[in-house]
Amino acid sequence: MLRKSSIWVEAIRNGLIGGTVALLLCLVGIVVALGQKMIVSGVISMGQILAFAPILIFAYTNARRATTKTVDTLLLGAVAGLSSGVILAALIGLGQVINLRAMFVNASPDLYKLLTFGLTLGPGIALLLGVAAIIGLTGVALFLLPARIRGTLIQAIIWVTLIGLLRELIVTVTRSWGPVAPLVKWMFARSGLTLLGATFLLALIGGLTYWRNSRPKQAQVSKRNPKQQQWIRWGTLAILGLIMIILPRIVGPFFSDILDNVGLYILMGLGLNIVVGFAGLLDLGYVAFFAIGAYTMGVLTSPELAANPLTYWQALPIALGVAVLSGFLLGLPVLKMRGDYLAIVTLGFGEIVRLLVLSDWLRPWLGGTQGIQLIAHPVIGPLDFGSQQMLYYVILVGIAIAAFIAIRLKDSRLGRSWMALREDEDVAKAMGINHVTTKLLAFASGAFFAGLGGTLFAAKLSSAYPQSFQFLVSINVLSLIIIGGMGSIPGVLVGGLVLMGLPEILREFAEYRYLVYGALLVAMMLTRPEGLWPEARRRLELHEEQDLALQQESQPVMKNPGQ
Amino acid sequence: MLRTFRQRITITDIVIWAIGLAIAIMVVWGTISTLQSGKYATGTWLDLTIKGLAVGGVYALIAMGYTLVYGILRMINFAHSEVFMSGPFTAVFLANALAQSGFLNKQPLLSMLLITLLSMAVSAVVAMLLERIAYRRLRYAPRLVPLITAIGASFFLQYVFRGLYGSGFKGYPTVTSLQGSWNFLGIEVYKTQIVVIISAILMMVILYGIVQWTKIGRAMRAVSEDKEAAELMGINVDRIIVFTFVLGGASAGAAGILYILLFPVVWFFMGFIPSIKAFTAAVLGGIGNVAGAFVGAMLLGLLESIGPNLFLDGLGVVNPSQLKDAIAFIVLVLILIFRPSGILGERVTQTKA
Numbered sequence: 001m002l003r004k005s006s007i008w009v010e011a012i013r014n015g016l017i018g019g020t021v022a023l024l025l026c027l028v029g030i031v032v033a034l035g036q037k038m039i040v041s042g043v044i045s046m047g048q049i050l051a052f053a054p055i056l057i058f059a060y061t062n063a064r065r066a067t068t069k070t071v072d073t074l075l076l077g078a079v080a081g082l083s084s085g086v087i088l089a090a091l092i093g094l095g096q097v098i099n100l101r102a103m104f105v106n107a108s109p110d111l112y113k114l115l116t117f118g119l120t121l122g123p124g125i126a127l128l129l130g131v132a133a134i135i136g137l138t139g140v141a142l143f144l145l146p147a148r149i150r151g152t153l154i155q156a157i158i159w160v161t162l163i164g165l166l167r168e169l170i171v172t173v174t175r176s177w178g179p180v181a182p183l184v185k186w187m188f189a190r191s192g193l194t195l196l197g198a199t200f201l202l203a204l205i206g207g208l209t210y211w212r213n214s215r216p217k218q219a220q221v222s223k224r225n226p227k228q229q230q231w232i233r234w235g236t237l238a239i240l241g242l243i244m245i246i247l248p249r250i251v252g253p254f255f256s257d258i259l260d261n262v263g264l265y266i267l268m269g270l271g272l273n274i275v276v277g278f279a280g281l282l283d284l285g286y287v288a289f290f291a292i293g294a295y296t297m298g299v300l301t302s303p304e305l306a307a308n309p310l311t312y313w314q315a316l317p318i319a320l321g322v323a324v325l326s327g328f329l330l331g332l333p334v335l336k337m338r339g340d341y342l343a344i345v346t347l348g349f350g351e352i353v354r355l356l357v358l359s360d361w362l363r364p365w366l367g368g369t370q371g372i373q374l375i376a377h378p379v380i381g382p383l384d385f386g387s388q389q390m391l392y393y394v395i396l397v398g399i400a401i402a403a404f405i406a407i408r409l410k411d412s413r414l415g416r417s418w419m420a421l422r423e424d425e426d427v428a429k430a431m432g433i434n435h436v437t438t439k440l441l442a443f444a445s446g447a448f449f450a451g452l453g454g455t456l457f458a459a460k461l462s463s464a465y466p467q468s469f470q471f472l473v474s475i476n477v478l479s480l481i482i483i484g485g486m487g488s489i490p491g492v493l494v495g496g497l498v499l500m501g502l503p504e505i506l507r508e509f510a511e512y513r514y515l516v517y518g519a520l521l522v523a524m525m526l527t528r529p530e531g532l533w534p535e536a537r538r539r540l541e542l543h544e545e546q547d548l549a550l551q552q553e554s555q556p557v558m559k560n561p562g563q
Numbered sequence: 564m565l566r567t568f569r570q571r572i573t574i575t576d577i578v579i580w581a582i583g584l585a586i587a588i589m590v591v592w593g594t595i596s597t598l599q600s601g602k603y604a605t606g607t608w609l610d611l612t613i614k615g616l617a618v619g620g621v622y623a624l625i626a627m628g629y630t631l632v633y634g635i636l637r638m639i640n641f642a643h644s645e646v647f648m649s650g651p652f653t654a655v656f657l658a659n660a661l662a663q664s665g666f667l668n669k670q671p672l673l674s675m676l677l678i679t680l681l682s683m684a685v686s687a688v689v690a691m692l693l694e695r696i697a698y699r700r701l702r703y704a705p706r707l708v709p710l711i712t713a714i715g716a717s718f719f720l721q722y723v724f725r726g727l728y729g730s731g732f733k734g735y736p737t738v739t740s741l742q743g744s745w746n747f748l749g750i751e752v753y754k755t756q757i758v759v760i761i762s763a764i765l766m767m768v769i770l771y772g773i774v775q776w777t778k779i780g781r782a783m784r785a786v787s788e789d790k791e792a793a794e795l796m797g798i799n800v801d802r803i804i805v806f807t808f809v810l811g812g813a814s815a816g817a818a819g820i821l822y823i824l825l826f827p828v829v830w831f832f833m834g835f836i837p838s839i840k841a842f843t844a845a846v847l848g849g850i851g852n853v854a855g856a857f858v859g860a861m862l863l864g865l866l867e868s869i870g871p872n873l874f875l876d877g878l879g880v881v882n883p884s885q886l887k888d889a890i891a892f893i894v895l896v897l898i899l900i901f902r903p904s905g906i907l908g909e910r911v912t913q914t915k916a
Contacts (some may be wrong), residue, residue: 004641024723027726027727028722028723028726028727030728043689066879075825102656103727104727104728105728105729106726142642189883246866254812262746280707281895282707282711332578332579332582332583333576333896333899334899336903337899338706339706340638340706340711340897341677341903343641343714344711344839344842344895345895345896345899347839348893348895349896349898350840351839351889352889352892353894355886356886359880359881359882359886360881360885361880361881361882361883361885361886436575471835475718478714479715512722512726514718515718515723515725515726516713517718518720519715519724520715521712521718522697522712522715522716523711523715524715525701525704525708525715526712529704529708551814
């Protein structure tokens, strides 16, 4: 009896936590901000998904912890969902009695309307409680499903949500694709998907995922001989390259601008990946090199400041040289520091650079608060790379070079030295690795890519302002490499596309990007510190204990074949 | 003798010492030429000193949070800036409500006490949640992992509070009885600055007393020496760590109210700069050391208040007070290079640093 009651208390407790998380999301304003963003037109909006997802998740985790009979588990889910709903209902009730808006700016009538599904107060709250209970039930039902179906369903739902979110992009891109255009038109409503379209997509993606998961794990690639594999790899690369080349033509100038920004962040990410991912030096002042690149470019090419302005290509080597030199300069004093101290000192370095650029003292040389205008952009013969769509190609080449260098560096002698220093500095030193040159080279190569990014950034805006080089830029780059997977180059690409691309496309979401980054960083560190697309060695390092345990478990099995 | 000496010195040492020497020469040069120019009267310097001490008092209380947590967990709680921000950013609503009802000016002492208590409570709760949700599970993780978590938590909290209370600046109401200045031996001193200095010293004494003379303080010191041994002695390590976070949070909340007495405006990003300074102060005094935090904070307050005018003005820098944050950062870098153990600190060995 006692045990049983504690299960119910636990369910209510989890429900209340879920409700509190939902409440926080509501009060932070992200729910209302995305309330207009329909996923399935007329049925559900992204805001509603966000408000109710915590309820589902906590009901699910509650079910995972409690081990009871099916009927009880279902009931538990309903109880958890209901207690979450009570918290949201309490918010609505409180909002009617006192003016919550004096304190919480986002406790607006829009929020109440969204939570009560546009009904009047009484029926609205009743409906909310009912829906919360049903969501709790759904969470448990998901748990009770066989693992494969659950996985398929969750994946399909996530994909449909994503497609619904990216409606504008998809519609714009496919507008001129003969046979696809009518299908797309049929699937999408004015905002979000149509109900039919969503069902169709859900079935399609669900079916595909189920089919893929049901095939044996051994992929066919490994059965083919190495030569074929290589052909396939080069083929994929070529097709990807081709797509990348025609991309700005397909998506138009607006999305090209976004592509440029994403590209610049990927370029910086590749550089920071060397410093943080390979060498394990947490650099929070990375934006400084970006600023140094941009400002050197500005000082040398802008007719405002230079007596005889250079062209972009003439100034580029100088700007890169200055960036690398400043990388060395930062590297020298921090050689002996590790971990936390290094992070704060580099942060200080970034801020010092920004403060100097901003100061009245250096105004005659660097432009002070007004920044530098009329910065040159790259021109090759008749080709002018000034527009967003053209500059994209220069950035693309930059990324290709950076990625090539990073891949080659990774397994080189230097790259292995970096990783050795990252794993254990003392042992690495004892093995004869010169930590001075190794660390300095890490800072310098990181600075090189950031400097390149800075020159391109200056060329893109044809100006440089101190406001563009805030600490937040460093945090953006850091987030993308950590979430993508520290030390992993595909991780940087994926992280850049997702973290920098999504908030630019979803303008409603842009205001909350740092909230989401922060939450993602914490969640990532708690659950999957190696990142979404991890580098093999880093994963081994972080899951050492688990792997050891696995090995011990599997040892008897390993012996069996010998008998 | 000379040969072994020469072997021990590397190029990097020479470069670093050259940088240090250059900065020292610039500081001396700037000071001499500023004083020679006689641009500022003695009164200005005294004003700046008092201001520096007041700001230093605020830094000292924030620095307590860094120092206590570092002492126990050997990690820098990067999100402490948001612990500091959350208190005054929440208490502004109480302060404005009290001001509107007229209670603030009728009972200034009681209302300030209420506001401070609310601020301390909110900061303490945020610090506690931070420990419970984010840090507890990472106690034995590789070093970079908790640090990145702390950075993520810092941004998460900043933007949560931005979402909750809005992105704009919010003004604190002024307390009439704290307006104006007192006259000490011919020097005009703002009342708020004196109040801030005295309360900061008082609170530092209380905090020092808690750590040094109470039973739970003794337990804290035991945990910071050796977690396993403390556990074997019957100390509940989890509870002590929670208490440490609460203590650090509460002192950050109090610091927040003192801070708004000096600069009566709050917004979601207000924690960043003061907290970096407070961290610098903690390192300057010797991180992990309560008295060191106080000494370091006062010193840093003075340096950044007097420094720009004293060191930079003589070098012909236009508008030197713009660079006061840069001075704090340079101080941080210099200490970490030349004396990472700080003024009063334990020897920070390389494994800890």
